[in-house]
Amino acid sequence: MKPAIRYEIFPAAPEAHLFDVTLTVEQPDSAGQVLSLPVWIPGSYLIREFAKNIVTLVAEDADGPLAVSKLDKCTWQVAPAKGALTVRYTVYGFDLSVRTAYLDQTRAFFNGTSLCLGVVGQLDAPVAVELHAPSGKEYRDWRVATSLKPLKAKPYAFGSYTAANYDELIDHPVELGDFTLIQFKACGVPHDFVLSGRLPRIDSKRLARDVKAICEYQIKLFGEPAPFDRYVFMTFVSGDGYGGLEHRASTALMASRDSLPQPGETGMKSAYRQYLGLISHEYFHTWNVKRIKPAAYAPYPSAGEAYSRLLWAFEGLTSYYDDLVLVRAGLIELDSYLELLSQTITGVLRTPGHTVQTLEDSSFDTWIKYYRPDENAPNSMVSYYTKGALAGLCLDLHIRRQTGGKRSLDDVMRTLWQRYGRDFYEGKPVGVPEAAWEAVAEEVTGLALKPLFDHFLRSTDALPLQESLAEVGIQWQARGQVGAADKGGWLEKSKPSGVWLGARMGSDSGLVKLSHVLSDGPAMAAGLSANDVLVAIDGLKASQANLDAALVAAKPGDKLEVLAFRRDELMKFKVKLEAAPANTVGLKAVEDDAAKLEARKAWLKR
Incomplete structure (x- = not known):
């Protein structure tokens, strides 16, 4: 049976970064179909x-063109159609981030939130997506990587794919x-690792082995089976890229070339360690955010902000586990x-x-603070x-100390998974809820x-980090x-x-330009401000080198x-220098207890 809502996506003009999209609605609203595009992307x-x-x-419909009026910044009203409705639109995609859409002669990438208009009133209906290759022999080697389920398309081929509803459609980037x-299995589940961009020589076997260790540890942490039939990692590689965005059965990543493992390398260079930590973070979101999620995000209100005071638990705890998993999976040593x-602290x-x-x-105000930082951000907010x-x-x-090791945060996460996450996409x-996390x-x-x-959450008092770490034999150096x-x-x-x-x-x-002036420092006391461009320091032309030298001396x-x-x-300005505060921390394991x-x-x- 042909899906009632179908999208055709054409990378029509790579040189102009333009996608052409055709949306067909077999049974549009008789009063005139309303179409809408999300204003934000989950995560x-x-x-x-x-x-x-x-x-x-x-x-247009079978009789010809139909009037279209715009209702607001992201919503369109189409005049009543006779029979099926066809909407054709062009989208500009030239954002290299993981959040939107990109198209040029080398690659294409998109999230459904950027290219797929939602059919209001039919967002729960099944959809089909037909993916087309750009025209021209120079694109004959192009393939498709996505966690969308194929409808008629062969693996990695252009053709038709399907999603159960609009929410699922926009949660599988392409x-x-x-x-x-690169392909491997983790706990028996196929995983695809896709690398695009201009690549250096890489050690594919090591990359697969290391990422598999991360995946298998996390799957076993929450309990088999994995909550997906197949998983896709998509990484765009460039000179200095970094970032990631999670999805229900895939993640979109950006990485620098020097963060990939090179043939013959045996150690754990810091750039590769950081990349593995990013992979671990986004993969952990498969459970914590994509399925265990705040009530405010179930479902996502795509037309506006979704406020929650729980992002400390969904993003913060994911950040706690990302590097911890690297240790538990045997990829890095304790000192690493x-x-x-210590750098996070x-x-x-x-x-x-x-x-x-x-x-x-911080969680509640993410919409106006964390994702919109300004020159005063370090003085007014915390991540x-x-x-x-x-x-x-x-x-x-x-928890470990007070229960004598019988319980831990792992147990809390597993209970949240069983109660809220495991069946998230199986029913309603x-x-x-806001108070439920602490209650669980x-x-x-x-x-x-x-x-x-x-x-921890409702005051700005210092966290008991030094005392907590001392209980597990970690020495603190400030x-x-x-x-x-x-x-x-x-x-x-x-x-x-x-x-x-x-x-x-x-x-x-x-030139040396001040990006931030901290509220507790000598620069602010002297009257310097963010965006000031330094010209001279003690009569000499300002540079980062002579500023560093002046501070050392x-x-x-x-x-x-x-x-x-x-x-x-x-x-x-006259800047009266002060002793550097003891806010740089080092940690070291001791074996005396x-x-x-x-x-x-x-x-x-371990």
């Missing part, structure tokens, strides 16, 4: 106005091009994990906003990803956790930053902390004379 909490990329739109395909953890402590905004408020991960660490270690979807944690652990949640490249980590030999400026810097045509109390342009006005060593082994599963 990226910002109103992105995808409709702005629709260039032209026309409609990659088109001459890509590299502690380096990553350092990043939060160096952000003054962690004493201003709570985790619940629910990073601080949420640290809250998850403290919560996990607290049910999300986690108390039920599973048998602990009275409200005071802890009040502390010190001042040593040089601009110091992101945190253990120093065996202490170095003088020196002074700090209290500003973050970027580059503007080779200075002592607390010394003053720097800084000349800077603010807009087109030259201004002079058998009970703590056993607790650490139980936590890390």
Whole structure:
């Protein structure tokens, strides 16, 4: 039986970055069909106005053209049709991110939220999608990578695919091009690893082996079978790409060339470790966000914001598990994990906003703060990803300690999976109510956790990180930053902390430009502001090198004379330098207590 709603997608003009889309509605609304495009994509909490990329739109029925009127920024009303309705529209796609759509002569990528208009009133109806190759012999080697179910298409071939409804349609991105395909099975389930872009030589076997270890650990953590029949990783590789966006049976990723494993490499370089952590993060979302999700996202309100105070649990706890899984799966050693953890802690402590905004408020305000940062963002907000991960660490270690190792955060996650996630797409979807997450944690652990949640989520008081880590034999080192490249980590030999400026810097045509001025630092006290361009430091032309040299040579109390342009006005500042705050953290495992060593082994599963 032919689906009542069908899309045909043509990469019509790669050189102009234009997709042509034909939408056929067999039984349109007799009063006139309303069509709408989402304004945001799940997993990226910002109103992105995808409709702005629709260039032209026309409609017709068997008798000819139909009038189309726009109701608002993302909604169209078509005049009543006789019989089937056909809508043809063109979409501009030239955003290299994982969130929208892209087309040129080398590849095509799209999310359904950018290309597929929703048929209002029939969003629960099955749909079919016909994918076409661009015209021309230069595209003869292009293939299709998607987790959409084929209707008539052969594997990786152009043709027809199907989805049970519109929500499923927009949750399976599509990659088109001459890509590299790596295949493996995890817990018996086929996984495709797709790499597009200009690739270096890579160690495909190592990549498959390492990613398989991540997948199998996570599947077993929540319990077999996996919640999908097949999974697709899609990575666009470029010079400096990084990012990811989760979907129910796939993920879209961006990675730099130097983050991929090279033939002959045996160690774990930091760029590859970061890439594996990204893969782990997005794959964990298969359970935590795509199926266990806040009630506000069940279903997603595609026409506007969806407010939840639970993103600390869905993004933050996913961030806690992403690197932890690398240890538990045997991909990195403990010292490597502690380096990553120390850098996360350092990043939060160096952000003054962690004493201003709570985790619940950070979650709720993501639409106007986290995804829309400005020059004052570090002073006014905290990331629910990073601080949420640290809250998850403290919560996990607290549960383990208070239950004598009988319960952990793993048990809470498995219960949430069984109660809210496992059958999410099998019947009427049910999300986690605002108060339910904490209630489940108390039920599973048998602990009275409200005071802890009040502390972690609803106050700006410091998390008990040092104390929690000490219970599993992790030593804490707090010190001042040593040089601009110091992101945190253990120093065996202490170095003088020196002074700090209290500003973050970027580059503007080779000049030093202040990107952020921190609220607790000397730069703000002196009157410097974000976007000031430094001209001279103590009479010498400003550069990152001589600024670093001046800070290394200075002592607390010394003053720097800084000349800077603010807009087109030259201004002079006297900056009284202060000792660098002890907000750089290093972590080191110690072996001097058998009970703590056993607790650490139980936590890390090794």
